[in-house]
Amino acid sequence: MxxxxxxxxxxxxxxxxxxxxxxxEVYMVGGSAGWTLKYPSSWTDGKNFTTGDSLVFTYTAGQHTVVEVTGAGFKACDMTGNAMLGSWNSGSDTIKLDTAGRRWFICGVGSHCAQGMKLLVVTTGDNKTxxxxxxxxxxxxxxxxxxxxxxxxxx
The missing domain is CATH 1.10.287 (Helix Hairpins)
Incomplete structure (x- = not known):
């Protein structure tokens, strides 16, 4: 038994x-514009990110990158030393939101981060099930x- x-x-x-x-859910970062300098800072408005969701960063390889940084690194556009948590540069990068909490992403090319090419995602633990x-x-x-x-x- x-x-x-x-x-x-x-x-x-x-x-x-x-x-x-x-x-x-699979979210295309920046919508149809993609991950570019024209990336809208309001892109996350109204979205509910939960564990298990994925972010897809689409951009021209060589012109942009995706760098995951700490909160302090995000604020200062700093990707040196311990501020950098990961980096991608393929032009089509999928990042799974596997834990609840805050995650910070910036473009690591030139002054792109300072120009607003940065993304804060807050993920909840609710897996929508x-x-x-x-x-x-x-x-x-x-x-x-x-x-x-x-x-x-x-x-």
Whole structure:
């Protein structure tokens, strides 16, 4: 009996994991303008970033970069020493928001940061998964499969 309960719990965990992954948002930083000097400072207004979401920075490689810095580094446009936490330069960089809290990004090219090419993202721990959205996100087929498996294990 205990092994059946473990299997049921494992199946429920898989469904919850699928639902969390299905509910993650992918945000194109700067919208259609991308990560450029014309990047709108109000871009984050009205957006609710949650753990599991991703930021996609699209820009011309060689003309811009993405540098993750500390809060102090963000304020001072400083990416030296301990202020720099990570950097990307491919022109199409995806960064997963895997923890709740504040994350600061700047462009590391010339005076771009001082000109306003910087982004503060505040991520909440809510992964947008709720019992009400579980069946919707996973789909009826997966939910029925888990329900059928659970029923089979009980008999």
């Amino acid at each position: 205990a092994s059946k309960q473990v299997l049921i719990l494992a199946a429920a965990a898989v469904v919850a994991s699928l639902a969390a992954q299905a509910s993650a 709720s019992s009400a959205s579980l069946n919707y996100n996973v789909g009826a087929g997966a939910a029925a499969l888990v329900a059928g498996a659970a029923a089979a294990l009980l008999f």
